[in-house]
Amino acid sequence: MNADQHSTDPENGVFFMRVEFLVEDGVDRDKFALEFFEATKRFNPQWSLYDKSQIMRMGILVSKPGHCLVDLLYLWRSGELRVEIPFVASNYEAHRQLVEQFKVPFYFIPADKSDRKEAELLQLASRSTDFLVLARYMQVLSNDFLNSYGKDIINIHHGFLPSFKGPSPYRQALDKGVKIIGATAHFVTGNLDEGPIISQAVVQITHRDSLDGLVRKGKNLEKHALSDAVFSYVDRRIIRFADKTIVF
Amino acid sequence: MNADQHSTDPENGVFFMRVEFLVEDGVDRDKFALEFFEATKRFNPQWSLYDKSQIMRMGILVSKPGHCLVDLLYLWRSGELRVEIPFVASNYEAHRQLVEQFKVPFYFIPADKSDRKEAELLQLASRSTDFLVLARYMQVLSNDFLNSYGKDIINIHHGFLPSFKGPSPYRQALDKGVKIIGATAHFVTGNLDEGPIISQAVVQITHRDSLDGLVRKGKNLEKHALSDAVFSYVDRRIIRFADKTIVF
Amino acid sequence: MNADQHSTDPENGVFFMRVEFLVEDGVDRDKFALEFFEATKRFNPQWSLYDKSQIMRMGILVSKPGHCLVDLLYLWRSGELRVEIPFVASNYEAHRQLVEQFKVPFYFIPADKSDRKEAELLQLASRSTDFLVLARYMQVLSNDFLNSYGKDIINIHHGFLPSFKGPSPYRQALDKGVKIIGATAHFVTGNLDEGPIISQAVVQITHRDSLDGLVRKGKNLEKHALSDAVFSYVDRRIIRFADKTIVF
Amino acid sequence: MNADQHSTDPENGVFFMRVEFLVEDGVDRDKFALEFFEATKRFNPQWSLYDKSQIMRMGILVSKPGHCLVDLLYLWRSGELRVEIPFVASNYEAHRQLVEQFKVPFYFIPADKSDRKEAELLQLASRSTDFLVLARYMQVLSNDFLNSYGKDIINIHHGFLPSFKGPSPYRQALDKGVKIIGATAHFVTGNLDEGPIISQAVVQITHRDSLDGLVRKGKNLEKHALSDAVFSYVDRRIIRFADKTIVF
Numbered sequence: 006m007n008a009d010q011h012s013t014d015p016e017n018g019v020f021f022m023r024v025e026f027l028v029e030d031g032v033d034r035d036k037f038a039l040e041f042f043e044a045t046k047r048f049n050p051q052w053s054l055y056d057k058s059q060i061m062r063m064g065i066l067v068s069k070p071g072h073c074l075v076d077l078l079y080l081w082r083s084g085e086l087r088v089e090i091p092f093v094a095s096n097y098e099a100h101r102q103l104v105e106q107f108k109v110p111f112y113f114i115p116a117d118k119s120d121r122k123e124a125e126l127l128q129l130a131s132r133s134t135d136f137l138v139l140a141r142y143m144q145v146l147s148n149d150f151l152n153s154y155g156k157d158i159i160n161i162h163h164g165f166l167p168s169f170k171g172p173s174p175y176r177q178a179l180d181k182g183v184k185i186i187g188a189t190a191h192f193v194t195g196n197l198d199e200g201p202i203i204s205q206a207v208v209q210i211t212h213r214d215s216l217d218g219l220v221r222k223g224k225n226l227e228k229h230a231l232s233d234a235v236f237s238y239v240d241r242r243i244i245r246f247a248d249k250t251i252v253f
Numbered sequence: 254m255n256a257d258q259h260s261t262d263p264e265n266g267v268f269f270m271r272v273e274f275l276v277e278d279g280v281d282r283d284k285f286a287l288e289f290f291e292a293t294k295r296f297n298p299q300w301s302l303y304d305k306s307q308i309m310r311m312g313i314l315v316s317k318p319g320h321c322l323v324d325l326l327y328l329w330r331s332g333e334l335r336v337e338i339p340f341v342a343s344n345y346e347a348h349r350q351l352v353e354q355f356k357v358p359f360y361f362i363p364a365d366k367s368d369r370k371e372a373e374l375l376q377l378a379s380r381s382t383d384f385l386v387l388a389r390y391m392q393v394l395s396n397d398f399l400n401s402y403g404k405d406i407i408n409i410h411h412g413f414l415p416s417f418k419g420p421s422p423y424r425q426a427l428d429k430g431v432k433i434i435g436a437t438a439h440f441v442t443g444n445l446d447e448g449p450i451i452s453q454a455v456v457q458i459t460h461r462d463s464l465d466g467l468v469r470k471g472k473n474l475e476k477h478a479l480s481d482a483v484f485s486y487v488d489r490r491i492i493r494f495a496d497k498t499i500v501f
Numbered sequence: 502m503n504a505d506q507h508s509t510d511p512e513n514g515v516f517f518m519r520v521e522f523l524v525e526d527g528v529d530r531d532k533f534a535l536e537f538f539e540a541t542k543r544f545n546p547q548w549s550l551y552d553k554s555q556i557m558r559m560g561i562l563v564s565k566p567g568h569c570l571v572d573l574l575y576l577w578r579s580g581e582l583r584v585e586i587p588f589v590a591s592n593y594e595a596h597r598q599l600v601e602q603f604k605v606p607f608y609f610i611p612a613d614k615s616d617r618k619e620a621e622l623l624q625l626a627s628r629s630t631d632f633l634v635l636a637r638y639m640q641v642l643s644n645d646f647l648n649s650y651g652k653d654i655i656n657i658h659h660g661f662l663p664s665f666k667g668p669s670p671y672r673q674a675l676d677k678g679v680k681i682i683g684a685t686a687h688f689v690t691g692n693l694d695e696g697p698i699i700s701q702a703v704v705q706i707t708h709r710d711s712l713d714g715l716v717r718k719g720k721n722l723e724k725h726a727l728s729d730a731v732f733s734y735v736d737r738r739i740i741r742f743a744d745k746t747i748v749f
Numbered sequence: 750m751n752a753d754q755h756s757t758d759p760e761n762g763v764f765f766m767r768v769e770f771l772v773e774d775g776v777d778r779d780k781f782a783l784e785f786f787e788a789t790k791r792f793n794p795q796w797s798l799y800d801k802s803q804i805m806r807m808g809i810l811v812s813k814p815g816h817c818l819v820d821l822l823y824l825w826r827s828g829e830l831r832v833e834i835p836f837v838a839s840n841y842e843a844h845r846q847l848v849e850q851f852k853v854p855f856y857f858i859p860a861d862k863s864d865r866k867e868a869e870l871l872q873l874a875s876r877s878t879d880f881l882v883l884a885r886y887m888q889v890l891s892n893d894f895l896n897s898y899g900k901d902i903i904n905i906h907h908g909f910l911p912s913f914k915g916p917s918p919y920r921q922a923l924d925k926g927v928k929i930i931g932a933t934a935h936f937v938t939g940n941l942d943e944g945p946i947i948s949q950a951v952v953q954i955t956h957r958d959s960l961d962g963l964v965r966k967g968k969n970l971e972k973h974a975l976s977d978a979v980f981s982y983v984d985r986r987i988i989r990f991a992d993k994t995i996v997f
Contacts, residue, residue: 008506011460075823083815085965106850167429168416181415182497184453187433205432207455209705212259212499221829221980229969236965249430251460256754323575331567333717354602457953469581469732473725484717507956663925664912677911678993680949681931701928703951708755708995745926747956 009253013246021244023253025057055241063088063235064134066126066142068116069097073140073161076228077235078107086232088239091133094126096144116144127153138235139193141227143172148195158193159238160200161231163223165189165207170198175219185209186219188226190234192245201250203234203243257501261494269492271501273305303489311336311483312382314374314390316364317345321388321409324476325483326355334480336487339381342374344392364392375401386483387441389475391420396443406441407486408448409479411471413437413455418446423467434458434467436474438482440493449498451482451491505749509742517740519749521553551737559584559731560630562622562638564612565593569636569657572724573731574603582728584735587629590622592640612640623649634731635689637723639668644691653741654689655734656696657727659719661685661703666694671715681705682715684722686730688741697746699730699739753997757990765988767997769801799985807832807979808878810870810886812860813841817884817905820972821979822851830976832983835877838870840888860888871897882979883937885971887916892939901989902937903982904944905975907967909933909951914942919963930954930963932970934978936989945994947978947987 012020028037038054045052067074074093080086093104096116104111112129114122127150130137139160151158164174165187178186187207194200206226210219237243237252244251260268276285286302293300315322322341328334341352344364352359360377362370375398378385387408399406412422413435426434435455442448454474458467485491485500492499508516524533534550541548563570570589576582589600592612600607608625610618623646626633635656647654660670661683674682683703690696702722706715733739733748740747756764772781782798789796811818818837824830837848840860848855856873858866871894874881883904895902908918909931922930931951938944950970954963981987981996988995 010504071827072823075819079816079819106847165413165416165433166431168413182450183414184450184500185413185435185455202430202432207433212497225969225973225976229973232969249460252432258752319579320575323571327568327571351602354599473721473728477721477725480721661909661912661929662927664909678946679910680946680996681909681951683929698926698928703929708993745956748928 011251011253019246021246021251023242023244057241061088061135061239062091062133063239064091064130064137065093065140066137066144067093067095067097067100067140068143069099070141070224071097071100071103072224073227073231074100075103076232077138077140078104078109080232082107086235086239092129094129095142123147123150126150130154136238138231140231145197146193151193151195157238159203159231159234160191160193160198161227161234162189162191162198163227164198165205166191166198166202175216175223179214179216179219182212184211186223186226188223188230190230192250201245201248203237203250203252204230206230206233259499259501267494269494269499271490271492305489309336309383309487310339310381311487312339312378312385313341313388314385314392315341315343315345315348315388316391317347318389318472319345319348319351320472321475321479322348323351324480325386325388326352326357328480330355334483334487336483340377342377343390371395371398374398378402384486386479388479393445394441399441399443405486407451407479407482408439408441408446409475409482410437410439410446411475412446413453414439414446414450423464423471427462427464427467430460432458434471434474436471436478438478440498449493449496451485451498451500452478454478454481507747507749515742517742517747519738519740553737557584557631557735558587558629559735560587560626560633561589561636562633562640563589563591563593563596563636564639565595566637566720567593567596567599568720569723569727570596571599572728573634573636574600574605576728578603582731582735588625590625591638619643619646622646626650632734634727636727641693642689647689647691653734655699655727655730656687656689656694657723657730658685658687658694659723660694661701662687662694662698671712671719675710675712675715678708680707682719682722684719684726686726688746697741697744699733699746699748700726702726702729755995755997763990765990765995767986767988801985805832805879805983806835806877807983808835808874808881809837809884810881810888811837811839811841811844811884812887813843814885814968815844815847816968817971817975818844819847820976821882821884822848822853824976826851830979830983836873838873839886867891867894870894874898880982882975884975889941890937895937895939901982903947903975903978904935904937904942905971905978906933906935906942907971908942909949910935910942910946919960919967923958923960923963926956928954930967930970932967932974934974936994945989945992947981947994947996948974950974950977 008022008024010020010022012018034056041054065074065077077086081088081090090109092110092112093100094112094114096114098113101111101113114126131154136157136159139158141161141163162174164170164178166189169177175186185207187205189202190204191202192200206229208222208226210222214222242253256270256272258268258270260266282304289302313322313325325334329336329338338357340358340360341348342360342362344362346361349359349361362374379402382404384405384407387406389409389411410422412418412426414437417425423434433455435453437450438452439450440448454477456470456474458470462470490501504518504520506516506518508514530552537550561570561573573582577584577586586605588606588608589596590608590610592610594609597607597609610622627650632653632655633650635654637657637659658670660666660674662685665673671682681703683701685698686700687698688696702725704718704722706718710718738749752766752768754764754766756762778800785798809818809821821830825832825834834853836854836856837844838856838858840858842857845855845857858870875898878900880901880903883902885905885907906918908914908922910933913921919930929951931949933946934948935946936944950973952966952970954966958966986997
């Protein structure tokens, strides 16, 4: 059993709380929920109750770089990441073999921005997933898609946000001459690379690191930040609030 | 004896080299310089020769936060940082006592932006220093000052550049909800918080860190990044090139 | 108001809780304590109640390296570290000037291991301090001293414990060829460098770093880890339990 | 073209140098080697000349935890890690499917310590590999094996060496109450977990991290440190010297 609280500020702030219950066998879940609701009623809280034994369904979208994809697939297959993966969709056909080796359905969705393609993806995602992970997916999802899907989408950005938004963040970092690079996992919103940050990872670089060197070092950061974020999400340890996240 | 090389790219790039010589007693330095120049002539390099026994003169400008100031003063006093400190100038009179305890001259320069005040500071800096350190100096130096002074100026910015330029970077970081904060030491140019980066330091934060918590953690980063940069500078290990630095 | 809980394990573990209360003016503290005690009685907890407005008294012991000393003194003087400092005691007379500049009493206690010297130190510490900080104090305190003093003592060890106990940890790290060095703040117990760890800080090194380089980089780590530990202690965020610490 | 030098100490130390040459088409390699040898003869150096176009053959040994294995296999398959992988051998039959998906030969070598089994492994490794990687291989290789194989073996240890040698380093770290955990890639020698360190990676933990949490965080460190070490090795950037490594 764990419990965490956080309040944004002591006087007129918002108070957050996350409690894990160990429920004995034979306890009726609906009844438990009802009693919990009664007990907290006088504070009139916003609340959600999750059953940890229910497995979430995670759809994966990915473009050419496959390192985050294979990291997630292996975490899932080894039993560490407790999700279902109903599909991997990619605009890069070459991932098919890898994905099908893991016995996960693969959908090739070419990167023409036709409405039809996005509609297909939307239908697929809506009916079979509880959340999506963009594991280095380089296509921008339309606002229509985001609104219609309506559930959480986690993206890995290969830069230390809010620096280096948009394309080629390692190139931007190299040109700027920073001495530390980073990767950022965040929720997707309608504003590109602007959604609430979940986790970040960083590593030192020097003038000796070429663009290839940054990319190589960065891939470790991306795997690290993305898997951290996905674990936190699946464990229900993330609360989104006011463009930010509380990660218990 | 140490030697370092770096080339920006193998084909048409620029080649950098730094060599430390141990010179035996009795060697004439001017003669040595001449011979070195002859030996390298056929490559027609740009070069500089420094005598490590010559101590550089470092002027310090500081506003209210004094943690970087006292860090530098103690590094100097303990003999680790081999510089002269001809003065500390501040728009914050309360530092006088601390600075004079270290037997360093203190100048109070109020923060009215009159030309006369900056002219005083310029005269002071020009005649008595080889470089300046802005150890959390919150006044912007005019382009006239930068041009007339003409030597290197190292600034510590309390944010992870290029993110969070300008005032209140910790407030900006808190509002953005980042999970890692940083500090950046860089050379000053006419563009605020845009000059070549010398060193950066970072630390993890969580939603539990208040603004005060960020400021507290950040002070360690600022001391760390600034003293790293000053040591590298005094050791002549920094080469400025094309808006970036090579730090050997 | 903040609240933190932690339980060592869900079934037969120990449950820890720390709650900060904002008490309105006019509330009688003793009455509050009594009511709190009544409310928690049925769990029969071990508990302590601290009044945050009461300032703790921190004695400092230090040998030759003064960087942690000056860091603490400045944190105190700038008002960030809310303690009283009844004295600094050292076996290194040369710190007197620095300490007295900060208007803190200085005691020179030579490093002969006579019982008389330790008795003096014990008397001084016992009557005027709530806890002691060994800010790079290279003398080993006897078990008699520890038992008679009976309050908490925080030490900074300039190595990444449990590696590199005892003298010359940077030399040990260099000889071992590690690629990352660290510093460790911990409570002092009768076993040298074995007490509960409070905080650790690390930095990357390379084969280029000489012993002097390690010492220089390490000093930043030591200041960082020790001030973190002291802030946590003064904020009453540390719970010692079973040779380990919980730092809320 | 790159060049790096390092000398252990300026007076009677050893001087190391690594130079990458870009050789024009049509240059005879043997002639080039001869000329290079002539040019350096008067210093009587120990030297090796490698042809970067020659791909090294890397054998992998692995026990149950497969995260480093899959990381290496994917780095190889994506073309980033330029090696041949003649085989993966494991005492854990369940890896067969994964390995064969990558079209790499898999050998099941049960963990009975019979001489016959080790002899098989030795024969396999000797005839088909230039170096071995122990990607979480929990069997100890005998001194006979090490001597007969005679080439480099890189191991990943899931602890921050020299702390926490031997089995269950995360359990050891948890029991000790450290605040930072690490992983270490090193060359294998006859002394368990004592060989020259190549790379280390670390991450902060808190009292909230259970053993499972440490293991989860640690896996990222292990992948990170091991792939760094393997890249450095394959790029011929590592020089072993006196129980330590120089990594250019």
